[in-house]
Amino acid sequence: MNLIADFLLAAGAFSTAVYCLVLSRRLKRFTTxxxxxxxxxxxxxxxxxxxxxxxxxxxxxxxxxxxxxxxxxxxxxxxxxxxxxxxxxxxDLPQAPPAQDDPEDERRPRFVRRRPDRAGLRLAE
Incomplete structure (x- = not known):
């Protein structure tokens, strides 16, 4: 009986050593x-x-x-x-008096400027 127990103890120690060796190699590769x-x-x-x-x-x-x-x-x-x-x-300022109509303003000529019709112009290609 002691022989079987010693054999099982040796086998367990050997398998633990192999397991530790495998883990050690994996850990070295993991931390490289x-x-x-x-x-x-x-x-x-x-x-x-x-x-x-x-x-x-x-x-x-x-x-x-x-x-x-x-x-x-x-x-x-x-x-x-x-x-x-x-x-x-x-x-707070007082209102300005209304402007009086000046008869000269009506006699002044007024000019109206018109832009040329652009509908007839051709676009540059």
Whole structure:
């Protein structure tokens, strides 16, 4: 009985060693930087770094654009307030007297200019 138990224990240890050897080789191929998953992870890591830098540049650009837009909006609001004040002050002015008809205006010759008819012109080919 001890002989059978020792034989089964040796067979289990041998099969475990073979299994560990196979896993070790697969793990080496998996983590190879040039062809395996390690290379893909390295490429993805570099892309994440590039995207992080691009995001920071975009964020700073958006902040400067936002600041410039805020400044322009405040300037526009100030100009609108001034225009409202000017319009309000124009309402306070007295009305101009109606214009009197001048008899000389009726005697002035008036000229009417007409454009030539373009229907008869031919298009250049």
């Amino acid at each position: 930087l040039e062809t395996g998953m390690g290379g893909a992870i390295a490429v993805l890591s570099a892309q994440v770094d590039d995207m992080t830098k691009a995001l920071e540049r975009a964020r700073s650009s958006a902040q400067t654009s936002s600041a410039a837009l805020d400044e322009q909006v405040s300037r526009a609001e100030a100009a609108a307030a001034r225009l409202d004040l000017i319009l309000a002050s124009l309402h």
